[in-house]
Amino acid sequence: MHCxxxxxxxxxxxVSDHPRFYSRLLSIRPVMxxxxxxxFVTRDDFPGIELLKQKAEIEIxxxxxxxxxxxxxxxxxxxxxxxxxxxxIDRDVLDACKDSLKVxxxxxxxxxxxxxxxxxxxxxxxxxxxxxxxEAVAELTMALLLATxxxxxxxxxxxxxxxxxxxxxxWMCGPGLHEATVGIFGFGRIGQEVARKLKxxxxxxxxxxxxxxxxxxxxxxxxxxxxxxxxxxxDFLIVLCSLNEKTQHFFNKERFAQMKSSAIFINVSRGxxxxxxxLIDALxxxxxxxxxxxxxxxxxxxxxxxxxxxxNCVVIPHIGSATYKSRNEMGEATSQNILLGxxxxxxxxxxxx
Numbered sequence: 001m002h003c004x005x006x007x008x009x010x011x012x013x014x015v016s017d018h019p020r021f022y023s024r025l026l027s028i029r030p031v032m033x034x035x036x037x038x039x040f041v042t043r044d045d046f047p048g049i050e051l052l053k054q055k056a057e058i059e060i061x062x063x064x065x066x067x068x069x070x071x072x073x074x075x076x077x078x079x080x081x082x083x084x085x086x087x088x089i090d091r092d093v094l095d096a097c098k099d100s101l102k103v104x105x106x107x108x109x110x111x112x113x114x115x116x117x118x119x120x121x122x123x124x125x126x127x128x129x130x131x132x133x134x135e136a137v138a139e140l141t142m143a144l145l146l147a148t149x150x151x152x153x154x155x156x157x158x159x160x161x162x163x164x165x166x167x168x169x170x171w172m173c174g175p176g177l178h179e180a181t182v183g184i185f186g187f188g189r190i191g192q193e194v195a196r197k198l199k200x201x202x203x204x205x206x207x208x209x210x211x212x213x214x215x216x217x218x219x220x221x222x223x224x225x226x227x228x229x230x231x232x233x234x235d236f237l238i239v240l241c242s243l244n245e246k247t248q249h250f251f252n253k254e255r256f257a258q259m260k261s262s263a264i265f266i267n268v269s270r271g272x273x274x275x276x277x278x279l280i281d282a283l284x285x286x287x288x289x290x291x292x293x294x295x296x297x298x299x300x301x302x303x304x305x306x307x308x309x310x311x312n313c314v315v316i317p318h319i320g321s322a323t324y325k326s327r328n329e330m331g332e333a334t335s336q337n338i339l340l341g342x343x344x345x346x347x348x349x350x351x352x353x
Contacts, residue, residue, distance in 0.1 A: 037342045040074040041082040042066050046107065047331030049082065055339055056080075072096040080105065080338045089114045094122065103341035105334040109133055109321075111351050112243040112270060126351040127337025129330040131189060133321035137240075138193035140320045141268050144292035145182075145236060147314050148264045150174045151290075154311055175235065175262065175289070177201040183234030184208040185250075186241025186269060187222065194238060195220040207233060231258040236266060243270035251275065256282040264290045268320050271297035276307070283310050294320050 039052055041060040052058050059074055065086060066074065071093055075081060080103040083089060089104060094115060104114060105127045119126055147153055151174045158164055158172070180203050184191045187208040195206050199220055206222040209230045231237065237259065241247045251265070252275040259265070265288055267274060276297050282288050290312040296305075299318055307313055321327060337347040 037079045038077060039080040039082060039338060040071075040078045042071065042074070042084065042087045046082060046084075046334075047328045048107075048333070048335040049331070051332065051335040052082065052338065056342075068092060075101060079103065080342055082107070082334055082338060083113075084108055085110055085113050087113060089119075091115055091118055094118055094124070103127065103338050105338035105341070107330050107334045110242060110270060112272070116351060120353070125341045125347070127334065127341055127347040128349055128351050129333050129337075130349055132329045132333060133326045134189045134193050136323045136326040137190050137268060137320040138197055140294060140316075140322075141190070141194050141238060141240070141266065142197050144266050144268065144294065144314060144316070145177060145238070145264075148174075148266070148290045148292040149176055149236070153314050157311070175264070177203055177236070179204045180235040181205045181207065181233055183225075183230045183237045184222070185227075185230060185237065185239045186210065186247075187224075188240065188242075190268075191238070191240040192220070192222075194240065195222050228258065231255055232260075234263055235260065236264045239265075239267040239269045239273055241269050241273065243272045247273050249273070249275045251279070253278040253281065256287050259288050261286060261288065263288045264292065266292045268294045271295040271299065280306050280310070283312055290314075294318055 037056045039056045039058045041049055041052070041058055043064045043066075044060050044062055045064060049058065049060070059078070061070065061074055068088065071087060071089070075093065075097050077100055078097075079100060081089070081101065082105050084106060085108040094101065101124055103125050104119065106114065107129055109128060109130045111126060111128055114126060116126055151172050155172045177198070178201060182198055182203050182205070184194060184206065185208070187195075187210045191208060195208070196219070198206055206220060207225045207230055208222050209225055209227050225233070239251065247269075250273055251267075256265075256278060265279070271293075274297070279291060283291055292314040293307070294316050295318055296307065296315060301308060301315065307315055321330065333348050337349065340347045341350070
């Protein structure tokens, strides 16, 4: 039997960076038969697909945003799909696959674009890419905190509008992070990394809430509180939770009203956690001071969207994990997840309930 073997690319993966889960992967050296699996790739600019080209028959969608019908057509006769958070893999798609689809590899940490419950029922394995992007998303969160608290985008716009006339003692002042109380809604890996970075700014206190039961070990002295206290006490409120039934539209008119009028709201999770019209209203009426958003509903936003007209709202286009290192490693891991899943072996990271 002709066999193909593959190992990790040392250029993209650093065992020293992620020893616990990559060391396990390095011990796996899959062996495939000459009958190559068939894989559908939903866009032509994914990193990491060279590995799939070596090990499988792949069909690559020519473009970046296939419709549902195009995904269904692409999946015909395929055993796996390489997708991202833009690709909705719902019941219609899964029904159309019949019994052929065995593995989904998504280049994301979130899986809210997948009907994962139905996948579990049908024995379809899901590989995803957490941990790899933790540092990048935490960095981006800090950037939004600084951009909103120090009014960087507003100040830049003042220059563009030729309104920088002379020095003024109180012009473009902001609250700053030092001695602030920072609340984190969703204290998982990314939330804890943000907390570690916040310590360097000598914030007064870090508080967090988490829907999952049990205590979390942390080395930053963060204090667990209930949601009401989190809303009431936070000078900065950072949303880093996953999107699910409990967090869908959690931040609405009533919850913004619970926050300080001087509070700054940061969302780096999913746009669906917020009732966006309520946020716009809260910003217009100064119910809260400002917002920094890496995620919105919908994505992308049109240039004339009301959010983009607000001087106290910083919006960036869902670039939380957008560093070269993170995206390349996410792509490589997605391909590895797919190939390992097709062999019935442990993935680098497999989504579990």
